[in-house]
Amino acid sequence: MKQYQAYPVTFDVENARFRFQSIGKRGVFDKIVEFIPISPNIHNLALLDYDLPTNKYSDISVTDNGDMPEVIATVITIIQRFLDSNPGQKIYFEGSTAARTRLYQIAISQVFDPGDSDLLIEGYKDGQWVLFEPNIRFEGFLVKKKF
Amino acid sequence: MKILDRKTIKPGKFTYDPSLDNLPVSKVALEKAERARKFFEANPLPEHLHRK
Numbered sequence: 017m018k019q020y021q022a023y024p025v026t027f028d029v030e031n032a033r034f035r036f037q038s039i040g041k042r043g044v045f046d047k048i049v050e051f052i053p054i055s056p057n058i059h060n061l062a063l064l065d066y067d068l069p070t071n072k073y074s075d076i077s078v079t080d081n082g083d084m085p086e087v088i089a090t091v092i093t094i095i096q097r098f099l100d101s102n103p104g105q106k107i108y109f110e111g112s113t114a115a116r117t118r119l120y121q122i123a124i125s126q127v128f129d130p131g132d133s134d135l136l137i138e139g140y141k142d143g144q145w146v147l148f149e150p151n152i153r154f155e156g157f158l159v160k161k162k163f
Numbered sequence: 164m165k166i167l168d169r170k171t172i173k174p175g176k177f178t179y180d181p182s183l184d185n186l187p188v189s190k191v192a193l194e195k196a197e198r199a200r201k202f203f204e205a206n207p208l209p210e211h212l213h214r215k
Contacts, residue, residue: 160212
């Protein structure tokens with residue numbers, strides 16, 4: 017069995033903003049995850065790079081840090097925590113580009129085992145939501161608790 | 164495609180950080196949320212996905 021170690025995470029009092037550090041071949045990068053409500057039961061997830069010196073956030077920077085599986089594993093643990101404290105909510109996320117969404121998809125496939133998780137991931141493809149599968153190019157993802 | 168190899172995620176430690184409190188939501192996150200809100204307006208979630 018392959019095990020992925022998620023990074024340590026800090027969070028705010030509302031459990032809506034999370035921060036962790038990506039540590040890889042190109043160095044250490046601050047990542048921020050923010051949840052924003054977009055409907056009564058859906059929150060959008062934004063995974064952003066945070067540049068401390070300039071206090072700037074970006075969803076288009078390419079860190080190429082070689083640790084995307086660990087980053088996505090960390091995001092999944094953050095989603096888990098958010099849904100634990102916000103029962104009945106669902107999380108939507110997509111990449112800032114189709115290529116980035118594809119990278120997320122590959123990383124999800126690497127780290128996420130549907131049978132071993134209490135999360136359900138659906139993917140959006142050609143106007144339909146279907147259960148996540150590794151080899152379908154999805155346009156976005158919806159995560160909710162199984163029960 | 165069936166996933167044959169099992170995998171697990173070992174969570175990292177979660178720690179409360181007061182410095183993250185009361186920060187303004189980033190413009191990028193707001194823009195992404197707005198795009199998502201418009202997406203769901205145009206493509207409402209099917210009823211079966213609304214169920215818990």
